Amino acid sequence: MVLMKEFRIVMPMSLEEYQVAQAYMVTKMQQQNTNSTEGVEVLENKSFEDDVFGKGQYTSKVYRLQSKAPTWLTTFAPADALIMQEEAWNAYPRCKTEARYEADVRTGLKVRTSLRSPPSGAGDGAPPPERTPAAPQQHL
Numbered sequence: 001m002v003l004m005k006e007f008r009i010v011m012p013m014s015l016e017e018y019q020v021a022q023a024y025m026v027t028k029m030q031q032q033n034t035n036s037t038e039g040v041e042v043l044e045n046k047s048f049e050d051d052v053f054g055k056g057q058y059t060s061k062v063y064r065l066q067s068k069a070p071t072w073l074t075t076f077a078p079a080d081a082l083i084m085q086e087e088a089w090n091a092y093p094r095c096k097t098e099a100r101y102e103a104d105v106r107t108g109l110k111v112r113t114s115l116r117s118p119p120s121g122a123g124d125g126a127p128p129p130e131r132t133p134a135a136p137q138q139h140l
Contacts (some may be wrong), residue, residue, distance in 0.1 A: 019092050038064035048089065056091025 006072045011018055030040040044060040061075065063084040074082070080102040095113040 015093055031111070038066050041067075048091075050089070050091065053089055053091035053094050053096070056089055056094075059086075059088045061086045 013021070027086050031043075033039045041064070042059060043062060043064045044058065046058050047055070048058045060124075064088065065082045065084060066079075069077070069082050083102045084099055085102060086097060086099045090093065095111075097111045097113075099109045100109075
């Protein structure tokens with residue numbers, strides 16, 4: 001089953017300020033949560049160009065989350081169940097992220113983000129959600 005949710009959040013900053021803040025916080029989080037045995041490992045980081053997204057940055061990362069899991073889970077879960085792979089296509093202000101666990105490649109999470117400035121004097125500026133017949137919609 002596919003579940004799609006849409007969140008619309010009013011930001012107290014411009015898109016340009018958000019882009020700088022997001023890049024800073026992602027880098028800071030990776031540095032703070034990475035040590036010699038676990039954390040974030042960047043496998044690939046390269047530029048890309050796409051018809052839909054335009055120009056952007058592609059990253060492939062592995063998150064090793066052993067110390068973040070509760071003790072009871074680590075006692076019976078296989079070691080690779082606590083390893084998450086992430087692929088991200090960041091063509092600001094559009095971003096697509098796919099995350100999956102190595103232990104179960106059938107289960108995954110796909111996140112598509114599109115940041116928009118509201119047009120002056122009209123509406124909320126958010127793009128209409130993509131609709132496919134197989135994907136139920138739930139808007140929050």
